Amino acid sequence: MNSEGPATNDGLRLLPFRGLRYAAERVGSLAAVTSPPYDVVVRPDGLHHLESADPYNIVRLILPQATTPAARHRQAADTLARWEAEGVLAQDPEPALYVYEQRRGDVLQRGVIGALALSEPSEGTVLPHEDVMPDIVADRAALMRATGANLEPLLLTYRGTGAATGATAIIEQTVQRPPLLATTTEDGFSHRLWSVTDPADLAAVHADLTERQALIADGHHRWATYLKLRAEHPDPGPWGYGLVLLIDMARYPLQVRAIHRLLHRFPVARALAALDGAFRVQRLSVPLPEALETLAMAAADGNAFLLAGDGAFHLVDRPEPELLARTVPHDRPTAWRELDATVVHSTLLDHLWSIPDTPEHISYIHETATAVEQAERTLSTAVVMHPVAEEVVRELAREGVMMPRKSTSFGPKPATGLVLRRLTEN
Structure with missing residues (x-):
């Protein structure tokens, strides 16, 4: 079951959840079932490449192919249900936050994946900086309704102290343990994932993040989709939360590309x-x-x-x-x-x-x-x-000014397919 209670607006509230993950023994390789975020996949070339990489590649869920939007969304829902029934995807036994690491050469990024309590821009907890297109939001919302799942995390950044305290301390301790999974994708990035379930560790992350403010680095349409679906499900529950990856920019600065x-x-x-x-x-x-x-x-x-x-x-x-x-x-x-x-x-x-x-x-x-x-x-x-300087992006966001859509690309972006979040029970 989902563990989320009522959403509140006291800073960033990141809750553990039972991650839905690929069973490594049921797929060719974890790298072969991952994908870049849906809006980064270059179509049709990149789409065909990912579809041919493995019959269970996540792109079949995030970018299903059919003749009509309704058929695409229904196909994704059917595919997800079939993969779960076959044991290709399975939920972890207990709610967890997930420490996620990406590394390539000198680039090292670590953060925490969890279910974030949703807030409106006027509340100032999560700051968007780009406009969105309503038709894309409507399409992603229809896909999320049909599948009953958050299929990929959006990327948020916050400004911590940079020191190994609070959430950062938990991250640094966690990466000393053997990971749940480790793989290297064809772009040369290695990916590792750990679960955090200890109550004391979860409490330390919670206490650190309640004073933070986050900037949407990547995933404005997904954030708008989360808010749209929350408005459709106003009662407390899983629709009041969205799957995110939180990165401390002071500790792990992202690259800003055009x-x-x-x-x-x-x-x-x-x-x-x-x-x-x-x-x-x-x-x-x-x-x-x-x-x-x-x-x-x-x-x-x-x-x-x-x-x-x-x-x-x-x-x-x-x-x-x-x-x-x-x-x-x-x-x-x-x-x-x-x-x-x-x-x-x-x-x-x-x-x-x-x-x-x-x-x-x-x-x-x-x-x-x-x-x-x-x-x-x-x-x-x-x-x-x-590229636009990150300082300009953050300052405009604080002023509540939206940049033209697709003004920035923060990275590295999380690989899609390492952990999903169920919103409904099968």
Whole structure:
């Protein structure tokens, strides 16, 4: 049974739960059944790759394939029920918090996975920083209703002391024990998971987090989905909580990367023609790493982007001040008005290019090389962005100002499929 009681708003309240996990002996390998988060999977190439990796890959739950949305959600629910009946997925015997570690080279990230009491943005406990699209929230909510499960954690960060006290002390003690599972995914990251069930350890984590405020690093649509479903289930219970991974940024700083825009069936020549006189444009006949270095130098002085898709890179910077004054909304703080994503959406997409922000016209790609390759293959345009500083993200979030959606990509992101959370009993 779920162990959650009434949700309260006294800081971050992270509760243990009975994790639903793959039985290692029933699958080819744990690495083969995992996936990146649903919105990072590049479709259709990445989707097909994951589906072929193992018949039980988690992508069959988070991105089911069928002819209609209702059929997709029903298929995911049926698949989940079948896997549980076959013993491929099984719930742990007692509620636990889960310490999770990711490591690759010099990158080390550790945090705690649990069921977080949900709070509204106005309460200031969990701070979103990006807008969401209602149709995506509606789709994820329908999937969650159908499956009765949180299929993947969203990523939250908080600012602790950085010292080995409180929740961090429990994490550091826990990783000295043998893990529940350990695997290495094809991206080179090793993943380890431990359960924390000792009442004293759980109490120490609880006491530490009640004074914390969290920033949504990744998973704004999932957070909005949690809130939507809680409103549908107002009585105390499991729908008042959502599956999250909490990371102390002071101890384990995340990397902040950009998310790039792929403009379907919009060739680079057409994009450049519309910029004539509005921005400075320079053609760069250099490899991608050098083009990104040039972008970083230009971005230090103002708005700058790369356009790609015709075999070269085009640095776009130094927008006309009058154009920005005319196209960027004036009802937000200066930091928001100066964001690259703001200028891309308000000035380029809305004004100069007249491209609607819909999936038919724009895809959001996390990997730079993938965005460029897809643009060249489909005669489209990739808008390569420069990352936003984490301090800017956090300050805007504290002010309650939403950045344009897909403005940031915090990472490394948790692998999907290591632990799920049941909302209903079978």
